[in-house]
Amino acid sequence: MGTTNYVSLSLATALERSIDLAAHNMANASTAGYKTSHPLLEAVDPANTGDDTTAVNYVKDKGVYVDMTQGALLPTGNPLDIAVTGTSWLGYETAGGQTAYGRDGRLTIDTEGRLVTMGGSPVVDISGAPITIPAETGQSVTIALDGTITDQNGGTIGRIGLFQVSDPSAMEALGNGLFLAPQGGAEGTEEGTIAQGYIEQSNVKPVVEMIHLMDIQRAYERAVKLMNEENDLTKQAIQRLGRVV
Template sequence: MSETSYVGLSQLRVLQRKLDITANNIANANTAGFKGERPVFEAVEGTRATGPSDTPSSFVLDRGSYIDTSAGAIMRTDSPLDIALGGEGWLQFRTPEGEQGFGRDGGLSLDPEGTLVTSAGAQLLDAGGAPIVVPPGAGQISIARDGTVTTQNGNAIARVGVFDVPDIQSYRRLGNGVLVPPDGGAPQADELENPVVLQGMLESSNVNPVREMTRLIDVQRAYERANAMIDNADNLQRDTLQRIGRS
């Protein structure tokens, strides 16, 4: 295989990675609290083919991705179970599989046991790491800006945990939007001293669908060009070998 083909293959791997990430961003453009993912690549020079005057080939390596932590727009829903964070911080969740992690999806409901859960079934945890359970007969709950949850008669039952997660960029993304520590480790986070919890609000995804669709089209076109480059290089090499064989 020619060096041109190897360069093309490295581009195809990178473009496939971009395609997967962009498609996932688009799929979650309407997911509350979703944070977009951005790929990170590095260009690496290959060896010179003949002499020092030749320009070395450039290969592209996948160096992972990072989480776009910018805030999404805050939307009013007036649902007493919906919450949004009006500033920094992360909500803490426990997934149905038992993994503990963080996210910003405040679209909540009560499960049959009265536990506050997301649409994916992840339990919202309080400041101490326990699920928030609304007792029977509590009536409509109120959630204060500091996260304190009170029943209709004014009894405080919990406080929503809002945390600073310094190493969030190393966390692994689950399909339900929750970010969990790598390698199954314990979450390392500090509770925020002055959180801003907004009841009856939701933070929308920070993904811009139009921008992501433009990226998707650009990636698809680049993928086609890289495939054509590989085909042309392979055809040229095959023709050259055939001519040598006939000489």
């Protein structure tokens, strides 16, 4: 395989990843709290010549960039719906006892009185403990900007935790809008606020993402075409040499 094929193959491989991420963004355009993900691509010269005019650059997939741009806040009137403003994350307890992170604030109360997501994951406080709402309180709660939950008499029930993730790009997706942070990569924070009665919409812009997806598809087709043309030239050269011999 020639150099042209290797360069084109590195580009096509990176573009496959880009197509997957763009399609995933499109699929989550209506998912509350979803943040757009984009690939981080880099041109790499294995020979390290330092000369941009003669270097052969390959495409390297360095990971994923998470766009933390604030999504629009949609009023719902539901006292258990919350939206986080800023770059902080909500914390949730997983079935395995770990703390996962996300921005989906569509909450409800389960049969055990715990404040949970629509998928059943308990919301946690700053210490990582699930928050329980007394049965007699029900949904008659007030949630302050700092996440403090009080009942109709002003009594404090608990406080929803907010967390900062050091490297959102390194988070592992669990599904249902939940992510695991890298080891030691998340800690409680006082930054950010919580808006009661709202949900944060996805920050995906469907039209922009669709155009991006089309551009990626065209670039992928060009890379594949270039490989095919290189292979055809090699085949023709071998055939001609064979006839001469």
